[in-house]
Amino acid sequence: VHKAIAIAIDGPAAAGKSTVSKMVANELSFIYIDTGAMYRALTCKALRENIPLEDEQKLSGLLTDTDIELEQGTDQQHVLVDGEDVTQAIRSENVTNHVSYIAEHAAVRREMVKRQQQLARKRGVVMDGRDIGTHVIPDAEVKIFLKASVEERAKRRYDENSQKGFSADLETLKQEIEQRDKIDSRRAIAPLIKADDAIELDTTDLSIDEVAASILSEAEKALVDKGEP
Ligand code: CDP
Numbered sequence: 611v612h613k614a615i616a617i618a619i620d621g622p623a624a625a626g627k628s629t630v631s632k633m634v635a636n637e638l639s640f641i642y643i644d645t646g647a648m649y650r651a652l653t654c655k656a657l658r659e660n661i662p663l664e665d666e667q668k669l670s671g672l673l674t675d676t677d678i679e680l681e682q683g684t685d686q687q688h689v690l691v692d693g694e695d696v697t698q699a700i701r702s703e704n705v706t707n708h709v710s711y712i713a714e715h716a717a718v719r720r721e722m723v724k725r726q727q728q729l730a731r732k733r734g735v736v737m738d739g740r741d742i743g744t745h746v747i748p749d750a751e752v753k754i755f756l757k758a759s760v761e762e763r764a765k766r767r768y769d770e771n772s773q774k775g776f777s778a779d780l781e782t783l784k785q786e787i788e789q790r791d792k793i794d795s796r797r798a799i800a801p802l803i804k805a806d807d808a809i810e811l812d813t814t815d816l817s818i819d820e821v822a823a824s825i826l827s828e829a830e831k832a833l834v835d836k837g838e839p
């Protein structure tokens with residue numbers, strides 16, 4: 611039932627993609643796929659193995675030899691690299707500040723997109739990232755582009771960090787977010803950009819519930835169009 615569509619959610623760092631994607635997936639009993647976690651997982655392994663960030667060939671070879679799994683636990687989604695749970699490790703500042711350089715490489719993206727398309731082939735999926743509506747699922751029935759001011763996004767990360775007891779200051783977080791957005795938006799292959807047919811939502815002054823409700827209403831419409839009311 612109700613599983614005929616794919617929902618693609620893109621946007622810059624801390625726009626609220628993963629929080630809202632999880633809620634929407636839960637509500638519809640869809641699976642949720644965090645593609646950023648896959649790039650983070652590769653980055654985590656590359657850093658551990660001291661592979662230079664600019665070595666496209668070594669990095670794509672590493673990816674070929676790396677098993678990345680997204681597993682739905684009872685509490686949260688777990689990320690497994692070659693069977694090891696790296697759910698916490700991939701959120702470290704070190705990974706966050708290096709992931710965009712690894713995600714720039716054509717050979718890395720080719721393999722990631724292939725894996726992501728495989729995961730999305732059955733529909734009934736909410737997938738978030740930077741190039742989902744443009745490259746991974748260009749025929750997604752619902753495409754959303756989330757944005758918010760960089761001040762608001764830095765504040766969201768800051769609040770998240772304070773809850774976890776981390777201490778990066780607001781200005782540093784803002785600069786890191788701006789730097790990552792710049793690399794993601796300017797890269798040659800599949801840059802961060804709104805798909806022509808995506809609905810843009812500025813979440814700066816919206817609550818999480820409001821954003822989720824608005825995506826759910828688009829999903830309901832798409833399901834009706836598919837004859838699945
Ligand atoms: O959650 P946050 O916005 O901090 O980032 P993420 O979604 O975990 O993605 C981390 C990084 O992976 C991004 O900054 C991009 O460099 C890369 N990425 C990508 O290139 N394409 C995607 N579909 C998803 C992530």
Ligand code: CDP
Nearest residue numbers: 623624625626627628629766813816817818
């Ligand atoms: O996945 P992405 O990097 O786009 O964002 P996220 O990891 O979901 O982080 C967004 C943070 O902002 C979370 O702590 C949310 O609770 C908060 N937030 C939001 O997602 N949406 C709003 N409209 C307001 C706050």
